[in-house]
Amino acid sequence: MSTSPTTITLRRPDDMHLHVRDGEAMRAVLPFTAARFARALIMPNLKPPVTSTRQALEYRRRILEALPGGVRFDPLMTLYLTDRTDPAEADRAKADGGILGFKLYPAGATTHSDAGVTDIRRVDAVLARMEEIGLVLQVHGEVTDPDVDVFEREARFIDTVLSPLAVRFPRLRIVFEHITSRAAVDFVLRAREGIAATVTPQHLLMNRNALFAGGLRPHHYCLPVLKSEADREALLGALAGGSPRFFLGTDSAPHGRAVKEAACGCAGIFSAHGALELYAEGFEAAGRLERLEAFASEHGADFYGLPRNSGQIRLIKKPWEVPASYPYGTDRLVPLRSGERIAWQAVQEPPGATAGAMPAGTANR
Ligand code: NCD
Ligand code: ZN
Numbered sequence: 001m002s003t004s005p006t007t008i009t010l011r012r013p014d015d016m017h018l019h020v021r022d023g024e025a026m027r028a029v030l031p032f033t034a035a036r037f038a039r040a041l042i043m044p045n046l047k048p049p050v051t052s053t054r055q056a057l058e059y060r061r062r063i064l065e066a067l068p069g070g071v072r073f074d075p076l077m078t079l080y081l082t083d084r085t086d087p088a089e090a091d092r093a094k095a096d097g098g099i100l101g102f103k104l105y106p107a108g109a110t111t112h113s114d115a116g117v118t119d120i121r122r123v124d125a126v127l128a129r130m131e132e133i134g135l136v137l138q139v140h141g142e143v144t145d146p147d148v149d150v151f152e153r154e155a156r157f158i159d160t161v162l163s164p165l166a167v168r169f170p171r172l173r174i175v176f177e178h179i180t181s182r183a184a185v186d187f188v189l190r191a192r193e194g195i196a197a198t199v200t201p202q203h204l205l206m207n208r209n210a211l212f213a214g215g216l217r218p219h220h221y222c223l224p225v226l227k228s229e230a231d232r233e234a235l236l237g238a239l240a241g242g243s244p245r246f247f248l249g250t251d252s253a254p255h256g257r258a259v260k261e262a263a264c265g266c267a268g269i270f271s272a273h274g275a276l277e278l279y280a281e282g283f284e285a286a287g288r289l290e291r292l293e294a295f296a297s298e299h300g301a302d303f304y305g306l307p308r309n310s311g312q313i314r315l316i317k318k319p320w321e322v323p324a325s326y327p328y329g330t331d332r333l334v335p336l337r338s339g340e341r342i343a344w345q346a347v348q349e350p351p352g353a354t355a356g357a358m359p360a361g362t363a364n365r
Pocket of ligand 2: 017
């Protein structure tokens with residue numbers, strides 16, 4: 001990676017945790033990711049969830065069909081783990097090659113998780129099979145007990161579920177998704193081999209005050225929920241430290257404005273329109289811009305045993321104003337930093353290739 005104060009050129013990155021939904025919604029959001037990332041690990045929490053290899057392959061085909069003409073993008077898939085997942089499904093998934101693992105949603109933990117796992121012991125047979133054949137478990141790490149404080153659910157999950165799990169299946173490869181806390185950073189850094197974590201731009205750049213800045217801010221609500229400033233600093237410190245155990249996963253999770261700005265608003269922040277650029281802000285604030293490339297383009301691929309991407313993307317330090325909203329089917333989508341600025345801009349490299357600035361989107365409204 002070459003670095004100068006106003007330009008960074010890096011290997012094309014991977015987004016190792018992404019929600020693209022389906023149909024019209026997918027067509028609205030996919031171009032943002034495909035313009036920046038060569039690959040993304042596509043989350044399976046559709047309704048109904050993507051629980052089988054067959055469904056994942058069909059979903060993958062729909063994603064490829066939804067890509068704008070001429071755009072190259074490789075969707076990596078994961079299956080939704082349920083209480084009833086058959087261990088033989090792990091074998092079918094492994095045989096395909098394009099399916100990297102299973103996503104564990106504790107039932108009730110987040111958006112579209114009601115079909116998730118009610119008790120980790122119920123999936124022991126699948127986990128044993130995954131461990132044996134080398135499929136990765138992607139974990140939404142929060143307990144669902146309503147008696148546990150919502151800001152403590154990740155820490156409690158580490159103690160009661162994740163830590164024992166890592167011991168019971170000592171060779172199972174695990175990605176602790178979208179970590180948010182100092183407890184999670186400490187766990188990952190001290191954990192045995194084969195354990196890594198993704199970090200989102202929102203948890204890197206905001207603390208829980210952002211949920212209440214001048215009033216209730218539904219567009220800053222995601223799960224796991226934003227944590228304290230000390231937690232945010234721990235995440236930033238972890239990334240600045242350069243450990244290969246941490247890699248990029250945006251958790252960009254689009255929801256239409258109507259269901260976000262509601263009496264009971266959905267969890268999920270849309271960040272695909274400026275994801276890489278937002279991480280650049282974080283690394284720059286930590287004085288470690290030169291470590292962005294490994295986090296975005298190397299650590300994830302290496303953990304999953306995938307070749308690093310060829311090709312490059314360039315970021316220039318040129319603030320731009322994020323539109324108030326983007327089209328999203330019949331609704332609108334309010335992006336992270338809506339109506340505010342992002343300090344960096346992405347451009348294709350070489351400039352002539354697919355040409356010019358990223359789709360910063362259409363119509364402000
Ligand atoms: C995600 C979604 O909307 O699908 N929401 C979120 O707040 N992150 C689900 C998830 O990853 O938890
Ligand atoms: Zn997610």
